[in-house]
Amino acid sequence: MGTENELQVDLGHLLAFDPYHSFSPLPSSRDELVNECLRKGTELVQAIADRLFHLPSTEDINGPIVKLPPPTTKLPREKHLPKPKPPTKWEQFAKAKGIKKRKKDKIVWDEQTGAWKRRHGYDRVNDDEDVPIIEAKITDVPGEDPFAKRREEKKKRVEKQEKNRLSNLKQAAKVGALPSHVQLAATALPITGTQAVPEKVTKDELGNVAGLASTATASGGKFDKKLPGEKPAKKRGKHRKFLPVVEGSGIGGQEKEQTENVLRKIMSKNSHEMLNIDKAVSVYNVKKEKKRRNQQGQSSTSSKLKPDAKPMKRKNKPNEKPAKGGGSFKKGNSNRKYS
Amino acid sequence: MLKVKTPKKGRVKRELEKRAPKLVETGKKTLILQGTKTSNVLNSVLTDIYHLKRESALRFTRKNDNIRPFESRGETSLEFFSQKTDCSIFVYGSTSKKRPDNLVIGRTYDHHIYDLVEVGVENFKPIGSFKYDKKLSPQPGSKAFITFIGEGFEIVDKLKHLKEVLLDLLRGEVVENLNLAGIDRAYTCTAVSTNRVLFTHCALRLKKSGTIVPKMELVEVGPSMDLVMRRHRLPNEILRKEAMKTAKDQLKKKIKNVRDDAIEGTKGRIYIPDQKIGKVALPNKTKGLKRERREAKMKREKSERPAKKQKETSA
Numbered sequence: 343m344g345t346e347n348e349l350q351v352d353l354g355h356l357l358a359f360d361p362y363h364s365f366s367p368l369p370s371s372r373d374e375l376v377n378e379c380l381r382k383g384t385e386l387v388q389a390i391a392d393r394l395f396h397l398p399s400t401e402d403i404n405g406p407i408v409k410l411p412p413p414t415t416k417l418p419r420e421k422h423l424p425k426p427k428p429p430t431k432w433e434q435f436a437k438a439k440g441i442k443k444r445k446k447d448k449i450v451w452d453e454q455t456g457a458w459k460r461r462h463g464y465d466r467v468n469d470d471e472d473v474p475i476i477e478a479k480i481t482d483v484p485g486e487d488p489f490a491k492r493r494e495e496k497k498k499r500v501e502k503q504e505k506n507r508l509s510n511l512k513q514a515a516k517v518g519a520l521p522s523h524v525q526l527a528a529t530a531l532p533i534t535g536t537q538a539v540p541e542k543v544t545k546d547e548l549g550n551v552a553g554l555a556s557t558a559t560a561s562g563g564k565f566d567k568k569l570p571g572e573k574p575a576k577k578r579g580k581h582r583k584f585l586p587v588v589e590g591s592g593i594g595g596q597e598k599e600q601t602e603n604v605l606r607k608i609m610s611k612n613s614h615e616m617l618n619i620d621k622a623v624s625v626y627n628v629k630k631e632k633k634r635r636n637q638q639g640q641s642s643t644s645s646k647l648k649p650d651a652k653p654m655k656r657k658n659k660p661n662e663k664p665a666k667g668g669g670s671f672k673k674g675n676s677n678r679k680y681s
Numbered sequence: 682m683l684k685v686k687t688p689k690k691g692r693v694k695r696e697l698e699k700r701a702p703k704l705v706e707t708g709k710k711t712l713i714l715q716g717t718k719t720s721n722v723l724n725s726v727l728t729d730i731y732h733l734k735r736e737s738a739l740r741f742t743r744k745n746d747n748i749r750p751f752e753s754r755g756e757t758s759l760e761f762f763s764q765k766t767d768c769s770i771f772v773y774g775s776t777s778k779k780r781p782d783n784l785v786i787g788r789t790y791d792h793h794i795y796d797l798v799e800v801g802v803e804n805f806k807p808i809g810s811f812k813y814d815k816k817l818s819p820q821p822g823s824k825a826f827i828t829f830i831g832e833g834f835e836i837v838d839k840l841k842h843l844k845e846v847l848l849d850l851l852r853g854e855v856v857e858n859l860n861l862a863g864i865d866r867a868y869t870c871t872a873v874s875t876n877r878v879l880f881t882h883c884a885l886r887l888k889k890s891g892t893i894v895p896k897m898e899l900v901e902v903g904p905s906m907d908l909v910m911r912r913h914r915l916p917n918e919i920l921r922k923e924a925m926k927t928a929k930d931q932l933k934k935k936i937k938n939v940r941d942d943a944i945e946g947t948k949g950r951i952y953i954p955d956q957k958i959g960k961v962a963l964p965n966k967t968k969g970l971k972r973e974r975r976e977a978k979m980k981r982e983k984s985e986r987p988a989k990k991q992k993e994t995s996a
Contacts, residue, residue: 355827355848355852356824356825356826356827356852356859356864357826357827357828357829357848357852358826358827358828358829359828359829359830359834359844360828360829360830360831361831361832361834361835362832363830363831363832364831364832365873368873368874372804375873375879376879376881376901376905379830379869379871379879379881380869380881380883380899380901382828382830382869382871383828383830383867383869383871383881383883383899384897384898384899386826386828386830386869387826387828387867387885387897387899388894388896388897390826390828391826391864391894391895391897392894394859394861394864395861395893395894395895396893396894399861402860404860404862404863405860405861405862405863406860406861406862407858407859407860407861408858408859408861409857409858410856410857410858410859413855415848416925416927417845417848417849417852418788418790418795418849418916418921418924418925419706419790419924419925419926419927420706420709420769420789420790421702421703421706421769421790421791421792422702422790422791422923422926423702423704423926423927423928424701424702424703424704507685508683508685511685512683522697522698522700522701523687523688523693523694523697523698524685524686524687525685525686525687526683526684526685526686527683527684527686528683528684
């Protein structure tokens with residue numbers, strides 16, 4: 343039939359299209375028009391049915407079932423094609439090294455318990471709970487609990503794997519190939535340099551960070567463009583001031599004074615260490631003796647030194663026991679030793 | 682810092698998986714909604730369209746401010762709804778002095794407006810106004826025949842676009858296998874003039890014709906209306922190319938334990954677990970039997986067994 347060849351039939355959509363039909367005189371009344379449409383429609387439906395019922399069918403309880411051919415009319419997709427998942431770090435490595443996946447048995451012989459057990463999961467082979475004795479090795483550090491160590495190591499391995507997983511997911515998210523049920527949610531922003539992630543960043547902390555960031559240029563943020571409404575940095579860092587080293591009047595002397603001040607401060611703080619006690623004692627004694635010599639006249643130095651040394655010892659005696667007393671001059675230190 | 686978020690419940694996970702992009706898509710969901718002002722006619726048009734597509738449609742009954750699909754910024758909330766409800770076709774009704782009984786049918790790609798067609802509704806006859814044998818009324822969700830009649834759909838660009846959108850709206854779920862007993866409806870769209878399309882929904886009556894192919898008869902069941910083309914917006918060419926991509930050569934998934942044999946046809950292999958014959962309750966071990974007799978019998982059997990073995994060895 344000539345007319346049927348002109349029809350476009352798409353069995354995939356059960357669609358028929360007659361691109362040549364036109365109402366030569368448009369029917370005057372609505373009813374006529376509708377009837378004409380229905381008549382034409384019936385024709386087209388019949389054309390679809392002709393092809394449909396000639397398709398090979400399989401009998402079912404509910405009726406004959408035919409397999410529809412794929413539709414020829416292209417319609418746009420609803421969503422983009424699923425993107426292929428990028429290979430994980432391990433997969434890349436395995437490919438480079440030519441490592442192939444090998445199938446492992448689900449069930450493994452467990453020597454600890456003498457039974458077949460699952461490789462992974464609950465009640466698995468070599469479970470921590472099942473290991474009653476761990477043999478000592480030469481490398482073992484005394485005082486370390488090997489069981490705790492085992493648990494610790496396992497925990498570390500799990501954590502590492504979790505970290506790897508996250509990084510692989512991030513890589514997948516970049517190309518938009520995340521598994522449909524996984525979402526990567528951003529938590530609080532870490533401040534550079536801090537290891538721990540702050541739970542919630544306070545306003546003050548944010549201000550501090552903003553201040554640090556705004557002054558982190560060569561010019562200390564002096565020539566940066568300010569955003570409208572941006573406040574000056576909260577915390578300005580103190581900058582060192584260098585004084586001229588060359589001596590002269592006014593400012594020249596300040597450098598020397600500054601360094602001297604620093605030196606004096608250090609000296610005063612550590613003066614007790616710098617004092618040579620032996621020398622100080624002898625100097626003191628010599629001075630005293632000179633004084634006495636001036637008062638008394640002549641006497642031997644060696645005989646005069648001994649009684650002079652005694653009062654010093656006697657000074658410390660009440661706090662010290664005779665056996666150990668000698669070295670220490672500090673009261674508090676010695677007290678702590680024997681209490 | 683990033684954190685992996687996964688659904689806590691399996692149901693949520695399955696729902697998310699349903700919404701994920703698929704290699705082969707099975708059908709689009711339709712969102713039916715209205716603007717701030719609608720007429721009685723338009724309300725019943727929308728309810729009737731919802732009735733036709735009940736299986737795969739969502740009807741929003743509240744007024745929606747700030748939806749103006751053709752204007753810039755007017756599609757934001759539409760796109761949001763599309764995202765939220767996972768619908769990729771929308772039918773938006775609104776009425777105004779300039780465009781009375783206005784229906785905007787649009788499609789989205791990746792939850793962004795793909796194309797738009799605006800039609801005015803005239804001569805609307807709702808489902809309720811048709812009298813017909815209720816036995817014929819189509820089952821919800823059944824696959825429909827779609828017919829387009831008239832050269833307008835080929836020549837006029839606007840109508841060509843409308844045809845594509847209508848096909849997408851009416852085709853329903855994409856199926857591979859069709860039950861021939863289940864075909865019961867047909868849509869006919871006739872291009873009456875260059876900007877007017879007559880749309881009707883009919884039930885099918887299958888009559889015996891003496892051949893395999895039954896004689897088809899259309900019974901109008903409604904709704905029926907005239908669609909007058911107004912504005913339309915074709916998809917962006919780049920976007921269209923992107924959206925028309927299909928999975929070309931998808932690998933056929935290997936079915937385990939099934940092989941095709943040239944002579945014997947499809948052959949399947951099934952696994953039957955080991956029959957533990959030793960543990961099977963034997964009829965002669967029933968409880969009803971007295972213990973003494975049972976024991977005696979077992980003893981007899983035991984004594985008989987070695988004799989049998991000897992026989993075997995000698996033979």
